[in-house]
Amino acid sequence: MPEYFTFLRDNSWKFSRFRGENLDFFHVFWYKSFIMKRNLYNKLLEWKRSESRKPLILKGPRQVGKTYILKEFGKNEYPSTAYFNFEEDPTLKDFFTGRIQPDRIIEKLSIYYETKILPHKTLVIFDEVQNSPKALTALKYFYENANRYHIAAAGSLLGLKVGHASPFPVGMVNFLNLYPLSFGEYLEAVGKLKLRQLLENKKDFESLIPAFHDELIDHLKMYYFVGGMPEAVKQYVKQKDLKKVRRIHNDILTAYLQDFSKYSTKTEAIRITNTWNTIPTQLAKENKKFKYSEISKNARARDYYEAIQWLVDAGLVYKCRNIKTPKLPLSGYKEDNIFKLYLLDTGLLGAMLNLSARTIVEGNRLYSGYNGAFTENYVAQELMAGPLFEEVHLKELYYWTNNSAAEVDFIVHFKDGLFPLEVKAGISRRKTSLMVFGEKYSPSLLSRATLRNFRQQENLCNYPLYAVAHFPILGSKVTC
Numbered sequence: 001m002p003e004y005f006t007f008l009r010d011n012s013w014k015f016s017r018f019r020g021e022n023l024d025f026f027h028v029f030w031y032k033s034f035i036m037k038r039n040l041y042n043k044l045l046e047w048k049r050s051e052s053r054k055p056l057i058l059k060g061p062r063q064v065g066k067t068y069i070l071k072e073f074g075k076n077e078y079p080s081t082a083y084f085n086f087e088e089d090p091t092l093k094d095f096f097t098g099r100i101q102p103d104r105i106i107e108k109l110s111i112y113y114e115t116k117i118l119p120h121k122t123l124v125i126f127d128e129v130q131n132s133p134k135a136l137t138a139l140k141y142f143y144e145n146a147n148r149y150h151i152a153a154a155g156s157l158l159g160l161k162v163g164h165a166s167p168f169p170v171g172m173v174n175f176l177n178l179y180p181l182s183f184g185e186y187l188e189a190v191g192k193l194k195l196r197q198l199l200e201n202k203k204d205f206e207s208l209i210p211a212f213h214d215e216l217i218d219h220l221k222m223y224y225f226v227g228g229m230p231e232a233v234k235q236y237v238k239q240k241d242l243k244k245v246r247r248i249h250n251d252i253l254t255a256y257l258q259d260f261s262k263y264s265t266k267t268e269a270i271r272i273t274n275t276w277n278t279i280p281t282q283l284a285k286e287n288k289k290f291k292y293s294e295i296s297k298n299a300r301a302r303d304y305y306e307a308i309q310w311l312v313d314a315g316l317v318y319k320c321r322n323i324k325t326p327k328l329p330l331s332g333y334k335e336d337n338i339f340k341l342y343l344l345d346t347g348l349l350g351a352m353l354n355l356s357a358r359t360i361v362e363g364n365r366l367y368s369g370y371n372g373a374f375t376e377n378y379v380a381q382e383l384m385a386g387p388l389f390e391e392v393h394l395k396e397l398y399y400w401t402n403n404s405a406a407e408v409d410f411i412v413h414f415k416d417g418l419f420p421l422e423v424k425a426g427i428s429r430r431k432t433s434l435m436v437f438g439e440k441y442s443p444s445l446l447s448r449a450t451l452r453n454f455r456q457q458e459n460l461c462n463y464p465l466y467a468v469a470h471f472p473i474l475g476s477k478v479t480c
Contacts, residue, residue, distance in 0.1 A: 060178035061315035074123035087128035096134040102146035119148035140169035180228030205456035227347020249351035271307035283373035320397035342380040406436035419472035
């Protein structure tokens with residue numbers, strides 16, 4: 001009999017199990033109570049409690065759930081919440097004209113909101129704050145003169161639209177980034193909390209029992225299709241209708257295309273769109289290095305550099321830079337003209353390629369060319385969204401090549417060492433490139449991510465793809 005969870009908060013997240021003969025009733029109850037728990041919630045709690053708290057800016061692409069999580073946070077953790085959306089209500093900008101006086105601004109907003117905004121007791125949310133550069137600048141003065149007010153701003157395209165119209169409050173705000181749901185968050189959202197806990201409590205490379213391993217593989221393949229965009233996940237949980245899930249993907253892609261035109265010049269929008277459209281097919285190649293010639297025969301790097309940077313700054317793509325010499329700092333050895341581009345979400349990748357759920361989940365001969373693309377893209381997502389442990393936080397992705405002889409998909413700096421990770425879409429034992437890297441640089445640990453179970457053999461560790469969020473810490477803690 002299936003289990004249905006509703007997440008309740010009483011100083012911590014708890015779950016309740018409901019069983020009964022009338023399953024339709026429990027479907028309705030659970031869906032109405034559906035709460036999408038995000039890892040970021042704990043960071044918001046830390047922000048609220050911090051003695052050095054500053055106004056918060058929550059960054060992230062459109063539709064990853066920034067508004068949702070801030071409203072839930074306000075509802076759960078504060079007596080009241082005051083929400084202001086600068087895109088829906090352009091007149092809000094008028095409150096920030098002239099001399100910036102935080103107390104006066106709060107007074108005006110209280111009148112406008114028709115509710116008293118109280119120090120320490122009201123969470124004030126400025127949504128789509130990029131539409132008001134002066135509101136963004138005002139955060140500096142709230143920090144300096146009125147930090148008793150808890151201000152959380154959210155923006156999807158910060159740095160793109162704000163430009164130089166108003167100075168950015170560097171050093172005067174706290175930043176957090178929100179990404180699409182990770183695989184662990186997805187597992188919990190679809191009611192597989194115990195499977196998520198099983199993974200997160202893993203302390204070694206002892207294989208999982210086959211039943212758990214196989215179930216996690218099945219969920220991973222479905223995650224490739226559904227992805228981590230909250231609305232798509234919610235639709236999948238609610239009705240299991242994959243056509244509706246794909247419709248949501250396409251709606252999100254349409255909204256992104258509209259943003260290209262809305263927040264850039266006509267010429268820039270064309271280049272951004274052309275770059276964006278070519279990424280899925282470039283990932284499907286055996287050599288996933290981004291090539292300008294795939295955009296058009298006459299495309300030049302200098303013409304499309306700004307377009308690529310626009311997509312990176314908007315959080316829509318992750319740039320993985322090539323290094324030929326794995327030394328610290330990695331940023332000092334990157335080659336700016338050699339890189340890969342990954343999309344922010346595998347669900348959107350599948351929609352852009354117009355691949356059906358059956359093709360992705362079951363796989364077939366026609367899909368084999370895209371299998372590696374989905375796998376690498378998924379791993380890039382997991383690494384950027386943040387591993388299970390606070391010790392690792394990646395701001396950039398890197399990969400290593402040795403001319404055309406070998407390629408290791410990801411190189412991660414952790415503590416004082418470099419950890420190579422080779423990614424395989426299936427269960428292949430071939431590790432030629434990883435061995436080349438090992439013989440050339442003698443790292444303490446070599447790692448692979450495949451569909452195989454957990455396994456350690458001397459200094460070679462295999463992470464099941466569903467557990468790649470453990471990389472590289474799990475390996476670094478075991479005795480090699």
